[in-house]
Amino acid sequence: MLPVTIVLVEDDPGHARLIEKNIRRAGVSNAITHFDSGTAALQYLMAHDGTPALVLLDLNLPDMSGTRILEALKSNAATKHIPVIVLTTTDDKVEIQKCYDLGCNVYITKPVDYEAFATAIRQLGLFLSVMKVPEPT
Amino acid sequence: MTAPEATSGILAVPDRVLRSGQLILIALGFGALIAMTLVSVMLAQRNLEAFELASRTQTILSDTTRSVELLEDAETGQRGFLLTEREAYLEPYNAAVGKAADRLDLLAIETAGLSIAGEAEKMRSLGKDKLAELKHTLDLYKSEGRGAALNEVMSDRGKDLMDQVRASAAVIRANQEKQLLARLEIAGSTGQIMEIAQVGTALLVIVISLFTGAGFYRNIRALHRAQRALAANNANLEQIVEARTAALSQANEEIQKFAYIVSHDLRAPLVNIMGFTTELETATDTVSAFIRGRTAEDGHNVPAGVVTAITEDVPEAFRFIKTSTTKMDGLIGAILKLSREGRRVLAPERLKMRAVVENIAANLKHRLDEKGAEIVIQPLPDLVADRLAIEQVFGNLLDNATKYLAPGRPGVITVRGTATGPLAIFEVEDNGRGIAPGDHERVFELFRRSGQQDVPGEGIGLAYVRQLVYRLGGTIRLDSTFGQGTIFRLSLPLADTRTQKDAA
DSSP, rough: OOOEEEEEEEEOOHHHHHHHHHHHHHHHHHEEEEEEEEHHHHHHHHTTTSSSSEEEEEEESSBBHHHHHHHHTTTTTTTTTOOOOEEEEEOHHHHHHHHHHOOOOOEEEEEEHHHHHHHHHHHHHHHHHHOOOOOOO | OOOOHHHHHHHOOOOOSOOOOHHHHHHHHHHHHHHHHHHHHHHHHHHHHHHHHHHHHHHHHHHHHHHHHHHHHHHHHHHHHHHHHOGGHHHHHHHHHHHHHHHHOOOOHTTSSSSTTTHHHHHHHHHHHHHHHHHHHHHHHHHHHHHHHHHHHTTTHHHHHHHHHHHHHHHHHHHHHHHHHHHHHHHHHHHHHHHHHHHHHHHHHHHHHHHHHHHHHHHHHHHHHHHHHHHHHHHHHHHHHHHHHHHHHHHHHHHHHHHHHHHHHHHHHHHHHHHHHHHHHHHHHHHHHHHHHHHHSSSOOHHHHHIIIIIHHHHHHHHHHHHHHHHHHHHHHHHHHHHHHHHHHOOEEEEEEEHHHHHHHHHHHHHHHTOEEEEEEEOOOOOEEEEHHHHHHHHHHHHHHHHHHHTTTOOEEEEEEETTTTTEEEEEOSSSSOOOOGTGGGGTTOOOOOSSSOSOOSOOOOHHHHHHHHHHEEEEEEEEETTEEEEEEEEEESBBOOOOOOOH
């Protein structure tokens, strides 16, 4: 089984760094590819070479809404099996529901309380370690 | 936004049906009529007097003439008798004597008080003298015979008397004729004056009628114009209100969106501040442990300043940073909550208000028991409104009342309500610590609190309540006496009919 690549789409470098730190702390050592814009991330994902991947997606991106990336991924046969974990500051129920409707697999709110944040990421690590990423068909 | 011309369209509405000028004209008209009537009455009176005087003059004239005629008749009889010595010739004398005396007396009475009275009196005495002279000659005839009587006649005394009577009568006649002319002249002129006055008044009344009629016409036209303008305005007003409401809704929507984006975007850097502060803390813990290890050794050379910095100053700084970021997160959360609530679509339903408030009171029961306070629910009118909004309004008010009870007296919170017209008026009254007069409006503002800050809170409850009440189409205000308690007064529509539009 090929190691899963984590694709992190996050425009805030601070958030990206904190997420990475906590993923590592949780004992996850998979490669992390970071994109700070939706356009670049989409380009990379659409040219997906078949390497198993997992997307950590922030919804507030400067160039496009995260939900658009989610929509694009889930409506494309080649990419719709890629698990998407939405990780954003919104705790708006409507927004969350919209993400699930679009096919997001997990939704995690970035809490300001760092302990909670770290715990959430660590649980994500745990989740990643047990999750079986489906092979591309 | 400036109002369209609609408001300036209302003009030229006469504040009175008649202008003061027209009132003056009408008053003048009535004045002229009254004056005319008075003048007519006066002139008629004068005319009557003149005619009365004229007829009196006529009587005097005829009596004067008649007196002279009777005297002449008497004289004719006397002379005829003396000439013929026949009794038959004496008849005119016998017939006229009594009548002449009577007529002379009558004349004296008629002229009494007039300027001619003296002359009449003179004529009477002359006439009487003449009658006496006639009688004397006839007596002489009887006693001394015809010769003596004729001698008496030829003495000319009788003729003189008669001439004097005629002269006196002429004076009276001339005088009375002159007066008669004058009186007829007066009567004539009076008639003329009356005619002129009547024609003048008629003309005046016509002119005034024309003027006031024109005035009325103008005023009525102005009223009609104003009415039309008003109707047009009303129609316009509705459009304006609609347009404004739409504009307001849009502005409100934009503010909500703005608040949402701002608060949302503020949260992202806050995550970093919080996150890296914790990272920094973790790193500091490592350094701190290292320093502590060093200082535990004997004869260490760690400066006291470093120890204080790492064990006291840095942790203190971290505490403040964390408290502040937590608070900031709370504020951002509050703005988010408000903006989110502002965008929520309200769903009105029939609400049993007593049940709603009882439910809230039940949720507060634990805290109420702790404080020894109670909530009294009096009869409440039922509403058709959004359940969540109403629950949150009353929930916040009752929560506040429970939170800010006055220490040292058993708390009593009363909820009561009445329905008046299309509105339900609710009161939430407590005997708590009260709100200082300067803060009555301020407590409804976001993040503002009042009084002693000994109870945790963010200062958003009442801002939230007011926003909800406004959205429900109601109002809220408070009455409070500091140290005695507070009454929140809410007015809400009994049936919310605006929600459909609001949600659009």
